[in-house]
Amino acid sequence: MALLKILHYPDVRLRTKALPVEDFGPALQKIIDDLYETMYDAHGAGLAATQVNIHLRLAVMDVRGEGQQQICMINPEVTATNGDQVDQHGCLSVPNVPGDQLKRAAKVHLRALDRFGKPFELDAEGTLAICIQHEMDHMNGKLYIDHLSSLKRERLFKKAEKYNRRAHGE
Ligand code: NI
Numbered sequence: 001m002a003l004l005k006i007l008h009y010p011d012v013r014l015r016t017k018a019l020p021v022e023d024f025g026p027a028l029q030k031i032i033d034d035l036y037e038t039m040y041d042a043h044g045a046g047l048a049a050t051q052v053n054i055h056l057r058l059a060v061m062d063v064r065g066e067g068q069q070q071i072c073m074i075n076p077e078v079t080a081t082n083g084d085q086v087d088q089h090g091c092l093s094v095p096n097v098p099g100d101q102l103k104r105a106a107k108v109h110l111r112a113l114d115r116f117g118k119p120f121e122l123d124a125e126g127t128l129a130i131c132i133q134h135e136m137d138h139m140n141g142k143l144y145i146d147h148l149s150s151l152k153r154e155r156l157f158k159k160a161e162k163y164n165r166r167a168h169g170e
Pocket residue numbers: 090091092093134138
């Protein structure tokens with residue numbers, strides 16, 4: 001396995017629309033293992049292939065951490081949503097930004113393929129529902145900050161700048 005390099009905002013490659021996975025062979029299996037390793041190393045709850053410059057509709061998630069709830073979703077589709085929820089959002093591709101409140105669907109019904117190409121369906125709520133919506137955005141070249149107003153976005157980046165300056169002892 002290997003750690004992959006995570007692209008950071010404003011890298012334009014994060015804006016690529018990913019293509020459906022068609023080949024579930026050894027090359028894909030290695031990508032999935034590397035995605036899990038990279039996600040755990042970065043202490044993330046989800047990682048889309050887009051974020052490591054692999055433009056396939058594929059993401060790994062583990063909202064409980066430590067391998068307790070590993071989900072690999074390939075060519076995912078949300079077929080139903082229900083309600084609203086607001087959650088503190090962050091993203092491994094937008095580091096040193098404290099995250100912000102963002103409204104998402106409270107419940108989603110997911111239809112996807114697993115790592116071997118077998119279809120599965122899942123009803124998700126809470127953090128997992130948020131994570132599914134967040135990772136699917138990545139596959140469409142979208143970042144969570146795109147959902148914020150430009151004023152909010154500016155405020156976040158000012159905060160991040162301050163953190164970064166402090167971290168560098170300026
Ligand atoms: Ni993200």
